[in-house]
Amino acid sequence: MTATATSARQESHGLLSMIVELRAWIFLLLLVIFFEVWARSAYGQSFVINAYNLQAIGIFATAPLLLGLGQTFVIISAGIDLSVGFTMGLAAVVSAHAANMASGVLGLDLFTAMLFGLVAGIGVALIPGLVNGLLIAKLRVPPFIGTLGMYGVARGAAYLLAGGMTVPVSNAWYAWIGNGRVLGVPILVIITVIVVLLMHYLLSQTRFGQHTYAFGASRAAAVRSGINVSSLTIKLYVLSAVCAGLAGALYSGRFAAGAAQAGEPLLLDSIAAVVIGGASLFGGSGNIAGTVAGALVIATIQYGLVFINVEPFWQFVAVGVVIIISVLVDQSQRRLLGGRKDE
Amino acid sequence: MERRQFLTMLGAGAAVAGTGALTLPARAENKKYTIALVPGLTTDAFYITMHRGAQAAADALGQDLLFQGASEWNVTLQVPVLEAVIARKPDAILIAPTDKVQLVEPLKKAFDAGIAVFCVDTFIGNGVFQTGAGDADFPLSYIASDNILGGRIAARALAKSIGDKGKVYVSNVKPGVSTTDQREEGFKAEIKENHPNIEVLETQFNDDDANKAAAQVQAVFGRTPDLAGIFGANLFSATGSANGVKQAGQAGKIKIAAFDAPESVVQELKDGTFEIAIAQHPAEIGYFGTVAAFAHLTGNSVPTAIGTGFTVMTKDNIDDPNVKRFLYTG
Numbered sequence: 001m002t003a004t005a006t007s008a009r010q011e012s013h014g015l016l017s018m019i020v021e022l023r024a025w026i027f028l029l030l031l032v033i034f035f036e037v038w039a040r041s042a043y044g045q046s047f048v049i050n051a052y053n054l055q056a057i058g059i060f061a062t063a064p065l066l067l068g069l070g071q072t073f074v075i076i077s078a079g080i081d082l083s084v085g086f087t088m089g090l091a092a093v094v095s096a097h098a099a100n101m102a103s104g105v106l107g108l109d110l111f112t113a114m115l116f117g118l119v120a121g122i123g124v125a126l127i128p129g130l131v132n133g134l135l136i137a138k139l140r141v142p143p144f145i146g147t148l149g150m151y152g153v154a155r156g157a158a159y160l161l162a163g164g165m166t167v168p169v170s171n172a173w174y175a176w177i178g179n180g181r182v183l184g185v186p187i188l189v190i191i192t193v194i195v196v197l198l199m200h201y202l203l204s205q206t207r208f209g210q211h212t213y214a215f216g217a218s219r220a221a222a223v224r225s226g227i228n229v230s231s232l233t234i235k236l237y238v239l240s241a242v243c244a245g246l247a248g249a250l251y252s253g254r255f256a257a258g259a260a261q262a263g264e265p266l267l268l269d270s271i272a273a274v275v276i277g278g279a280s281l282f283g284g285s286g287n288i289a290g291t292v293a294g295a296l297v298i299a300t301i302q303y304g305l306v307f308i309n310v311e312p313f314w315q316f317v318a319v320g321v322v323i324i325i326s327v328l329v330d331q332s333q334r335r336l337l338g339g340r341k342d343e
Numbered sequence: 344m345e346r347r348q349f350l351t352m353l354g355a356g357a358a359v360a361g362t363g364a365l366t367l368p369a370r371a372e373n374k375k376y377t378i379a380l381v382p383g384l385t386t387d388a389f390y391i392t393m394h395r396g397a398q399a400a401a402d403a404l405g406q407d408l409l410f411q412g413a414s415e416w417n418v419t420l421q422v423p424v425l426e427a428v429i430a431r432k433p434d435a436i437l438i439a440p441t442d443k444v445q446l447v448e449p450l451k452k453a454f455d456a457g458i459a460v461f462c463v464d465t466f467i468g469n470g471v472f473q474t475g476a477g478d479a480d481f482p483l484s485y486i487a488s489d490n491i492l493g494g495r496i497a498a499r500a501l502a503k504s505i506g507d508k509g510k511v512y513v514s515n516v517k518p519g520v521s522t523t524d525q526r527e528e529g530f531k532a533e534i535k536e537n538h539p540n541i542e543v544l545e546t547q548f549n550d551d552d553a554n555k556a557a558a559q560v561q562a563v564f565g566r567t568p569d570l571a572g573i574f575g576a577n578l579f580s581a582t583g584s585a586n587g588v589k590q591a592g593q594a595g596k597i598k599i600a601a602f603d604a605p606e607s608v609v610q611e612l613k614d615g616t617f618e619i620a621i622a623q624h625p626a627e628i629g630y631f632g633t634v635a636a637f638a639h640l641t642g643n644s645v646p647t648a649i650g651t652g653f654t655v656m657t658k659d660n661i662d663d664p665n666v667k668r669f670l671y672t673g
Binding site (some may be wrong): 038039043050051052055057059060064065155157163164165166167168170179186255256257259260261264265266302304306307308309312 | 551
């Protein structure tokens with residue numbers, strides 16, 4: 001009898017934890033239903049069975065998602081990377097300069113120049129990533145402070161390189177990467193999906209991923225079990241910076257100009273995407289699928305509210321409410337399931 | 344005599360630079376003034392261009408120019424910079440206040456310390472100075488382009504390019520910024536008064552995020568297939584909107600009027616991304632702000648308001664040197 005009660009409790013906990021696990025996707029589904037109903041009743045058209053809307057939301061989600069992917073690893077490791085926004089800006093400026101230089105000064109063809117720009121943007125991002133990692137791993141600077149410092153340094157470097165302006169890029173191939181489509185799917189979305197799959201593999205199937213979870217759950221335990229935590233930390237922040245670098249390099253193609261402030265407004269969106277996706281800022285939990293859902297939630301809500309013509313000021317409120325609800329779900333999960341974990 | 348000197352300097356500009364010390368008895372005592380320029384933010388092409396104009400005037404007049412500001416448009420960041428500048432005791436401060444109300448007291452400190460205060464681009468109080476009305480009228484002059492007029496000019500140009508009918512909306516940064524609010528106000532007023540066949544939809548705020556501005560265009564177009572035009576009230580609003588139009592496959596069909604003119608607009612006008620770009624004249628604001636400060640410091644009176652102009656750029660006139668020189672450059 002006691003046994004049955006326990007198993008029933010576990011079963012309900014199982015269901016509950018599944019809901020908690022998938023909460024970002026459930027939330028996304030509810031949002032889509034809400035917008036679908038509204039769009040059908042007010043405009044007589046479908047919100048979601050609409051290739052145009054899906055493309056727009058997909059493109060909208062790519063930049064915060066790319067930042068969020070690297071951020072997911074960092075947050076799972078109980079760290080945070082506040083420098084991603086300006087690492088993205090730095091990469092955008094450098095890739096714009098590099099692509100221009102490759103075609104203008106070195107005389108390369110536009111396609112090679114485009115590749116040159118992409119590689120330069122991602123390459124320059126290694127620097128802030130490496131410095132962040134070294135500061136946090138070797139000098140034991142708290143991630144919040146170390147990456148906040150890098151936020152300033154990357155920002156200053158980006159503005160200096162751009163001369164305070166935006167750096168125009170005139171390169172048809174680069175513009176194609178940013179705005180083109182293959183079989184109706186935006187190239188930005190294709191690239192992002194590939195990166196998502198890579199990151200998912202890295203986090204869920206490799207030793208690096210396992211170590212990241214272990215490190216985030218308990219630093220002491222990770223050290224005792226022989227994980228080289230300082231090398232792991234450096235890799236994590238480099239990974240985060242590379243994701244931001246890619247986002248920056250793609251920005252320059254999309255808007256035909258590199259801007260130092262390209263990623264500034266995206267930092268909070270990227271953290272919000274990770275948190276809505278179910279990762280805990282205390283480390284040890286989170287996954288890539290959740291972050292994808294989180295980024296889609298943010299993009300869908302902002303896009304949808306404009307689509308159904310809600311007054312602009314309500315849009316700010318709505319996004320804030322979603323973040324709060326998500327954190328509340330996380331908290332209540334801890335309260336309800338907290339005991340079970342120790343069993 | 345004094346007045347004539349001032350006018351000579353205005354006209355002669357750079358020519359004065361080399362010979363100034365010899366020909367100007369007003370500076371017989373060889374007093375070199377320090378004029379500080381505090382921009383709304385330092386990382387913006389508009390203010391960088393303003394700095395260039397101010398520097399040109401300072402060089403021409405043989406005066407020292409300080410340029411110090413915050414990296415973001417933010418009162419809490421600008422005030423400490425202002426206080427540090429005041430501590431250096433410049434003779435005059437040219438400032439683009441980041442708030443109409445919150446900068447009044449900090450600037451009053453400068454005024455009480457005997458520093459001449461001028462507002463450039465944005466203002467404190469109601470922007471009308473030296474009226475004897477009260478607390479916020481102590482700045483000597485307000486040197487700026489009329490952003491309401493700028494919004495009207497954008498409205499006229501956009502109306503023309505969409506055949507004076509259809510639906511348009513304003514893509515704006517965020518509410519509460521005096522200049523962008525005024526552009527929107529002027530745009531809407533002009534449409535309402537003189538273009539009855541154009542409907543202005545709800546304004547969309549993008550937080551200066553091009554990505555968001557682009558998605559907003561797609562969302563608005565998604566429900567309003569007859570969208571005809573967009574007014575991008577600043578650089579990122581315009582570039583973001585242009586990208587949204589492109590993503591929606593409407594390039595060339597939905598027209599965009601952009602406000603502000605960094606060098607990248609040349610390409611964007613030529614490839615049809617923007618139909619028109621409205622350039623302010625920030626270098627002119629910096630130049631005449633500095634000249635006004637110098638005039639005041641050397642005992643001349645200055646007008647309480649100096650209005651600077653706009654240039655409407657299109658792909659047809661952008662190669663004209665008289666238009667091209669209004670691009671924002673450092």
